[in-house]
Amino acid sequence: MIIFAALICNLSRMLLLIDTATEQASVALSEGGAVLFTEESPLPREHASWLQPAIQRMMGSAKIPMNRLQAVAVSAGPGSYTGLRVGMAAAKGICYALKIPLITVGTLRLMAEAMIPAAKENGALICAMIDARRQEVFTALYSADMDEMLPPQALILDKTSFDKYLTGNRIIFSGSGSEKWKLITPSKQALFISQLNVIEPFAKISDRYFAEKKWADTTYSEPIYLKEFYTHAKK
Numbered sequence: 001m002i003i004f005a006a007l008i009c010n011l012s013r014m015l016l017l018i019d020t021a022t023e024q025a026s027v028a029l030s031e032g033g034a035v036l037f038t039e040e041s042p043l044p045r046e047h048a049s050w051l052q053p054a055i056q057r058m059m060g061s062a063k064i065p066m067n068r069l070q071a072v073a074v075s076a077g078p079g080s081y082t083g084l085r086v087g088m089a090a091a092k093g094i095c096y097a098l099k100i101p102l103i104t105v106g107t108l109r110l111m112a113e114a115m116i117p118a119a120k121e122n123g124a125l126i127c128a129m130i131d132a133r134r135q136e137v138f139t140a141l142y143s144a145d146m147d148e149m150l151p152p153q154a155l156i157l158d159k160t161s162f163d164k165y166l167t168g169n170r171i172i173f174s175g176s177g178s179e180k181w182k183l184i185t186p187s188k189q190a191l192f193i194s195q196l197n198v199i200e201p202f203a204k205i206s207d208r209y210f211a212e213k214k215w216a217d218t219t220y221s222e223p224i225y226l227k228e229f230y231t232h233a234k235k
Helices: 047-062 081-098 107-114 116-122 178-184 199-211
Strands: 002-004 014-019 026-031 034-040 071-075 102-105 124-131 136-142 148-156 170-174 190-192
Touching (some): 014 047, 014 081, 026 199, 034 047, 034 199, 047 081, 071 081, 071 199, 081 102, 102 107, 102 199, 107 116, 107 199, 116 124, 116 170, 124 178, 170 178
Parallel strands (some): 071 102, 124 170, 170 190
Antiparallel strands (some): 014 026, 026 034
């Protein structure tokens, strides 16, 4: 499904955004940090067959040739092992072909950025979580100003996992892994809010990274796995 946003003219830095880190894949075209067009996958876990046609459809709908792109940004993980590899390979291939920079953004940071308004409204910290099977999650903790309080990591949950931070703090937990935590935490300081779409913060962060020339090495960049192997396929 293609989603059209308001077109904003005469802005700089036209970027292609690729997010295949989680079950719901998406691509977007942004200019000056504003989202112009997006396309989201209608099916989970079909990233490999969906991604390239989706990019072509979106660029065709936008009537913008690929050579207008000034960079490609990719959600670099953690997340689905296969999804991360698909997204990174596509981003690198386009960057090589067009001789443009690659931008990588951590998936948990994108998820947390989307939750900033809710965190400020509730006076809370932000904990993004991605399901990593059984009682394990990929997670990171941030302040409402996006100061990193707990770096991205793979964590096996138990009732005491966030005691240090829940003492004296409210924390908003969101993302696919937060349902596991909701079942076991006894803390009334834990708030659970459905994860918001990351496309808008993805566009803003990527544009800022471009302006700061915070570009990744196209040759050596790898996804952020945090584990040796992870896939959404069920055992």
